[in-house]
Amino acid sequence: MRIAYFYIALLFCTSGQAQQIVQGTIMDAEKDIPLSNVQVTIKQDKVILQYTYSDEQGHFKIKGESRADNILTFSLIGYKPVEIKMTEIQDRILVKLYPQSIVINEVVIKAPKIRGQGDTVTYFVNQFSSDRDKTIGDVLRKMPGINVDTKGKITYNGKEINKFYIEGQDLLEGKYGIATNGIPQQEVGTVEVYEDHQPIKALEGLFFSDQAAINIKLKEGAKAHWITTLDLESGLPLPLWEIKSFTMLIKKNQQNISILKSNNRGHDLSHECETVTTRGFFNQDDYYNQSQDIDVALPSTPSLSPERTLDNRSHLFSTNQLWGLKNNYQLKGQINYLNDETKSEATSKTIYYLPDGSYILSETENGKSYQNMLTTNLTLIGNKDKFYLRNTLNTEWKWHRIDLMTQNDKNLIQEKAYMPSHKVSNNFNLVKRLRNQSISFSSFILWQSTPNTLDIFTDEKEKQIQSVSTFFLFNNNHAIYSFTLGKFILSLNGGINFLLRQMDSNQQNNHIPVEGDLLYNDIQTNYIRSYLNPKIELNKRFLILTIQCPVSYYHYIYKKEKQRQTMNYGIYSPSLKVQWNLTPDLKWTILGGILQDKPDEFLWYNGWIVQNYRTIRQGYMTTQKKNGKMMNMDISYKNLSLLLFANAKISLQWNNEKYIESQNFINKNLIVRSIIPEKHLSRQQLLQGEVSKGIDFIDGSASLQGIYYTQFNRMYQDESLMPFDTQLFSLFGKLNGKLGDKVDWNYSISYSSASLNVNKNNLFSSKKVSNKVGLSWSPFSKISFQANGEFYRNEIANDEFKNIFFVDAAVVYRINKKYEISLDANNLLNNRIYDYTITSNLSTFINQQQIRRRELFIHLFCQF
Secondary structure, X not given: OHHHHHHHHHHHHHOOOOEEEEEEEEEEOOOOOEOOOOEEEEEEOOEEEEEEEOOOOOEEEEEEEOOOOOEEEEEOOOEOXXXXXXXXXXXXXXXXXXEOOOOOOOOOXXXXXXXXXXXXXXXXXXXXXXXXXXXXXXXXXXXXXXXXXXXOXXXXXXXXXXXXXXXXXXXXXXXXXXXXXXXXXXXXXXXXXXXXXXXXXXXXXXXXXXXXXXXXEEOHHHOOOOEEEEEEEEEEOOOEEEEEEEEEEEOOOEEEEEEXXXXXXXXXXXXXXXXXXOOHHHOOOOOOOOOOOOOOOOOOOOOOXXXXXXXXXXXXXXXXEEEEOHHHEEEEEEEEEEEEEEEEEEEEEEEEEEOOXXXXXXXXXXXXXXXXXXXXXXXXXXXXXXXXXXXXXXXXXXXXXXXXXXXXXXXXXXXXXXXXXEEEEEEEEEEEEEOOEEEEEEEEEEEEEEEEEEEEEEOOOOEEEEEEEEEEEEEEEEEEEEEEEOOEEEEEEEEEEEEEEEEEEEEEOOOOXXXXXXXXXXXXXXXXXXXXXXXXXEEOOOEEEEEEOOEEEEEEEEEEOOEEEEEEEEEEOOEEEEEEEEEOOEEEEEEEEEEEEOOOHHHOOOOEEEEEOOEEEEOOOOOOOEXXXXXXXXXXXXXXXXXXXXXXXXXXXXXXXXXXXXXXXEOOOEEEEEEEEEEEEXXXXXXXXXXXXXXXXXXXXXXXXXXXXXXXEEEEEOOEEEEEEEEEEEEEEEEEEEEOOOEEEEEEEEEEEEEEEEOOEEEEEEEEEEEEEEEEEOOOOOEEEEEEEEEEEEEEEOOEEEEEEEEEEEEEEEOOOOEEEEEEEEOOOOOOEEEEEEEEOOEEEEEEEEOOOOEEEEEEEEEO
């Protein structure tokens, strides 16, 4: 016991070095004027621990440990460096630098592309942009370390950002696709990245974040007045159109961004108003997502951009307003409305691998989707050093209908799916900071209703009707108390939440020979949960250690007609996270833990639900809780002087499953999906990495991403157990640059492979390769020629490949900086069919998708 006390005392002593905040002013010793851009560093044995730069008034602020071997250094070209020991600094300091003559050869000084200052990385937009780039999103895709996926989600050095600011304000509440696809890049001066960003000021120093935030800094001429851009396109074959209107007002206490978009040329607008940032500190089981029971969808092409295949008539309106109030409060409001009509046509072949061979289902699908969605958001927020308050009221009203005609080997089937969804939620958060401790409270409530209906008609005029109506009310309330004890931060999170869920389903005119009680469901599932999550965190200079052990208790009440059943579950999921900050730019993190979760109450029904004409889902009382283990390891590195960013991640997960998925084929044309109680072990492995770098000699950047994923699982097919594993590998590289002031170019290449193995025997494997190149040539100051080429080579069956090549071109005439007109041509080779293959659980999907024909456009762009 004495030894244990000794080690505890030793730990407190070794972690008790005082953190010191050093601030002051740097002056020219001879002219007595402040010096900006002076590099201020804290070094230990020539290793840089922290660094920052002085501002325009010569002020600086830096944090480090007061140790005799820590040296504070001030350096600026043309001045003699100054070094001071950290132990000799008591209060604010005045540093005077003396000019120093230096002899250098003739050099060419180039403006920096990226600059680091403390925890802030600044990208200079004009160093990455070209005349071809219209929005800030186009430029973000060229910046090393920043990645923007096809849906607009932004990651920085491998991790999702947690905030997207415009001039330091979070106007869009996570829907930042509106800004990245709209803000003119020529109006942006810099893009700032705040590393390890804690967006709640009252929690700084108590709760640490490893996510970054992005801040868009506008040029001075872009502030305090309205900026409007207008894109108009009209084309052949008639009628083709696109209208994009973007307006922005950014002032100190007021911000507004509004957009109006309409097109029928294949641009998908449904993702632009999606929330893509993570929720951070208050992400405590706040959201409870209800999945759709009806599963009818139009054929789509995941490996090809929507502009090639999407036959649409889409309209989107969004307005976002921020008002600054008294006492540092803000009021934010959002209104988004989407009207979307989509057509799709495809021919497909699905191969199901069964114990006695395989079953092939051939289909030709032709359908339409009609969607209307209205969302609103009203947020009151006060974010102060000692106090944080936030209340957000959200509503979402969605009306969605799909009409799908399917011709298979036997019948012509028509499906009409009505899938409306209505949501109302309110989220209240409160934080009070008291010196080295904080008290937080959060309350979230969500109401959702999904009255869905599916009508199925066959060519024999038979009609089958499936209705599923789900209603639920979810509420979560919790409080967190946190305090510091030396280098330790201790917190206790406790709360109560409950769920009230009602599900009714009914089938009419069902010709499947089943018992009558399987044709309908009338159930109610309720639970109340109490939980406690103690957490201890050690924050040293090079080490952040986090231990937490959330414990939950669920009390379920399940009602079916006159039957009533109660169940109780205890859940615990301890975890340990260790982050080593080997240098300020090199971080290594390991996370491991035990996974436990409640049963899936969405499957708690006994009857059958027709999801589409070929699939029926049968519920099951999954009374066993889920168990597993996980381990993640990731490493990130950056070197701003080399414009280099790199990250890698390994994720391993083992699940002790209590149930196995089952598929039974009835008459080879109907699939009944359910689960069977049987224990087994499933495993998942994920390896991914990314390297990106700015390259001066091509005046551009390059990046390389790789992903390897494998899954080991098992499944019942026609009552026979079939172990299988799936392996996926992908590699993606891109390169962009400039040739003087005349040529701007980009190139990307991707390779992917997928394989499906059963009992270590390969059933199917496929490979895909794509190449994309873009070129913009400006032989004259006002005229430029643009060309794009895309080549795809997809393996459809073993050693059977399909190739397709796309060519687009444009001629642009720039009247001035604000106006331009162009003639655009898409799909000049007039390709009409795209073939691809997808491998899933014991099945392979081979599809031929219709492509948009050759199109010609006249395009007018103007900015006011």
